[in-house]
């Protein structure tokens with residue numbers, strides 16, 4: 396056992412001691428740990444909290460999960476879904492679902508309409524799609540460039556499992572996405588392979604780039620490719636479509652990058668988990684594109700991805716795929732989806748309103764830029780955010796997440812009529828800590 400492992404891995408290794416299990420662990424086995432202190436651990440601690448704004452699921456104001464009616468209806472399953480659910484699907488995913496998702500991608504992203512991209516390969520949701528992409532594009536020691544406010548599971552996937560190094564760049568400057576910081580991160584070191592991971596709408600900040608920032612980011616990436624580097628852009632589009640303001644880029648950056656340059660490979664990771672409110676279904680997609688790609692080359696990438704699926708989980712849940720295909724073919728799907736979008740949007744608007752009306756909250760916290768998704772973050776003023784999180788939990792019945800030095804609030808999980816109280820409690824908790 397060496398000190399190269401993180402504290403959490405070291406603790407597990409030390410519990411194992413010198414037993415046979417420890418002696419036979421691989422390097423990867425020695426590095427891995429369960430992130431009990433991360434989002435999942437903090438969420439578990441908040442289980443009994445009266446207002447629980449920890450986890451990235453979404454609930455109706457009455458506390459039931461947000462559900463699209465067409466998806467819910469399928470649980471009174473017609474025989475064809477039941478029968479198909481008992482059988483394997485291909486490692487590539489259900490053929491009709493892949494076609495449907497590709498069709499939906501073009502519909503949701505006008506920029507993609509005349510652009511060639513691979514057929515999406517089905518994964519066991521986005522986490523697995525991220526793992527598949529790490530397996531395909533990262534050797535041990537390779538670097539992944541990520542904005543410094545990012546979902547904590549990237550550490551476990553990219554660093555601990557695939558032995559890549561995460562290099563972060565500053566996310567915000569003067570309330571905008573720091574495109575110059577991305578550019579500087581790309582320029583550091585020698586040219587060669589550069590892997591970048593971007594996530595909009597973002598977890599944890601709830602930020603999506605403006606139309607101008609989206610174009611600027613793509614110019615920076617394209618320019619890096621033009622100068623001779625091979626650029627892989629992984630786009631984690633988990634919260635796609637949940638954008639609440641005008642002037643914010645509503646489509647995926649995939650549409651801008653898919654045909655950008657022959658040295659730039661765009662990889663879209665997306666799925667219904669958050670978009671269609673089916674967190675437990677475990678379905679995601681991975682889709683590839685680059686300028687000048689032939690059909691044969693795109694098929695080869697599909698085979699590579701499906702090979703990774705085959706090697707890790709063989710194939711993904713059949714019932715989930717059937718139910719989703721059924722829902723996507725339903726006439727009421729679009730309308731139902733819009734209703735749920737609206738449920739989240741009015742909570743977002745309520746937060747904007749509360750923050751504008753309560754200038755005194757600035758004594759306790761400052762909102763980070765946000766305009767989309769399930770979350771927003773605040774920077775705590777004059778107190779330790781972890782101490783504030785614990786104070787919220789112990790004395791104010793409020794569960795929040797502390798991540799990257801910020802407090803993350805999942806408004807997706809909080810009833811509209813509790814949002815005002817949420818911020819009032821947070822303010823009181825900060826004041827109590829400061830006192």
Ligand SMILES: Cc1ncc(COP(=O)(O)O)c(C=O)c1O
Pocket residue numbers: 451519520521522523546594597598631633666668669674678679
């Ligand atoms: C940014 C981001 N990417 C990926 C995921 C993983 O989603 P899934 O549940 O589909 O694996 C999450 C879930 O919280 C997320 O926030």
